[in-house]
Amino acid sequence: MSTTRPELIRRLRWLLGLGLATTLALFVAYRGVHDDTVPLSSASAPGILAVDTARSAMSQAHEVVEDSGRTGDMSGEFHTRISVAHQSLALAASENVTGLAGRHDLQTVTGLIAVYSGWVERWGQEPDGSPLRAAYLHYAEQVLGQGSAPGTDGDIMSRLDALRAEQLDEAQRQADFTWQQWLWWSVVAVLYVALVLGLLEAQRFLRRRFRTPAQPLLLAATALAGLGMPLLAWITRTAQGAMEDSVGRLRVPRGDPDDIPSVAVQVEDALANAGWWASLSDGVLLAGALLLALTAAGLWPRIDEYRFQERR
Numbered sequence: 296m297s298t299t300r301p302e303l304i305r306r307l308r309w310l311l312g313l314g315l316a317t318t319l320a321l322f323v324a325y326r327g328v329h330d331d332t333v334p335l336s337s338a339s340a341p342g343i344l345a346v347d348t349a350r351s352a353m354s355q356a357h358e359v360v361e362d363s364g365r366t367g368d369m370s371g372e373f374h375t376r377i378s379v380a381h382q383s384l385a386l387a388a389s390e391n392v393t394g395l396a397g398r399h400d401l402q403t404v405t406g407l408i409a410v411y412s413g414w415v416e417r418w419g420q421e422p423d424g425s426p427l428r429a430a431y432l433h434y435a436e437q438v439l440g441q442g443s444a445p446g447t448d449g450d451i452m453s454r455l456d457a458l459r460a461e462q463l464d465e466a467q468r469q470a471d472f473t474w475q476q477w478l479w480w481s482v483v484a485v486l487y488v489a490l491v492l493g494l495l496e497a498q499r500f501l502r503r504r505f506r507t508p509a510q511p512l513l514l515a516a517t518a519l520a521g522l523g524m525p526l527l528a529w530i531t532r533t534a535q536g537a538m539e540d541s542v543g544r545l546r547v548p549r550g551d552p553d554d555i556p557s558v559a560v561q562v563e564d565a566l567a568n569a570g571w572w573a574s575l576s577d578g579v580l581l582a583g584a585l586l587l588a589l590t591a592a593g594l595w596p597r598i599d600e601y602r603f604q605e606r607r
Contacts, residue, residue, distance in 0.1 A: 306497050307594045311587055313493055314520075317486040318583025321524060322576060324479035328531050329573045331469035335538055336566035339466040340545060342390035344559050346459045347549045349383035352376045353408070353451060355552070357441055360415055360432075377412055381405065392462045400458045407451045411438040459548065466545060470538035480528075487524050494520060497594065513593030519586050527579065534572045537565040 356376035363373075388401045414435035421428040440450030494517040501510055541562045549555045 302500070303594060306493070306500065307591065310490070310493050310497060310590050310594070313486060313490045314583065314587045314590060317483065317490050317520075317524075318579065318586070320479060320483045320486055321527065322579045322583070324476065324483050325527060325531060325579055326576045327476045327479055328472070328535055329569075329576060332534050332538060332566060332569035333573050335466055335469045335541065336562070336569040338390040339392050339462060339469060340541060340562045340566070341559070342387045342392035343459060343462045343466060343545050344549070344555055344562075345383045345387035345390065346455055346462065347555050348552070349380045349387070349404075350452065350455045350459075351549070351552045351555065352380040352383060353411075353439060353455075354441060356380070357436070357439055360418075360435070363419075373415070377408065380408060384408075387458075392465050393458070397458060397461060400454055404451055404454050404458075407438055407449075407454070411435050411451060414438065456548075463542075463546060466542050470535075470542045472535055480531075483524070483528075487520070491517065491521050494590070501594075510593045512589045516586050516589035516593060519582065519589065523582055527575065530572055530575065534569070537569075541565050 353376070356373050359373045359376065384401050384405055388398055391398065393400075414431050418428055418431035418435060421431065438450055440452035494513065498510065498513055498517065501513070544558050544561055549558060
């Protein structure tokens, strides 16, 4: 009795099992990287830069105070800088990079800015030579954590630095290629090689046993596996590199207000395709389903045909 049909069925089951396992492993491995690209580009990076902007604005506001003799002489520029700081903190809060703890820190900093502004206002209202004038400025600098008075861990600048460090830790976590991801991609690589070799062997078996040209549907399945998975791996490597590069740019605090927009543009350009990269995770499942369908459609007609030949 011929063993052709059982061998075809065995190959079909093997290829379908390999195709399903490869698809699921690739889906998990791909999402493990790309699920963090969108949060990094749309939340973490803007949140970090918003804190940088707030810190820069507060430094500029205090420079205005130091360069001015009275509040009345610098109120416009001073309040503009304070307004920029408030807007930046509101943006950082909306990005919610570090969760509830981060929002609490931002609320505390907002309150401290109000306290700082109050001391500056009092300083400006005192006449020249008043002993309170130097005291009010000293208190303002203590709250700010900048200037001639030493700050504390609870001043504005220290809190902003601590918040930025927490945001950067979250961004680094998003950009890290963890050992779990290495493991999943290693599994994908092994399954991918086994699947492609299995598809090629099935083609060879059909040509040898039936003396016919290669099965087009099985060839299409082989091409889909052979080209699709390396393409997704290349996209993942590109995305990983863009995330690492972006976090590297964000790691250096930007004190110069002119540097912050340029860094924002660089990060935005590097992660411009983050949404498209992430959306391809659904395509992995669709491509896997197509691969299974092509494999079955390529082998089953031969299995069915040989069954009828055996019965005659």
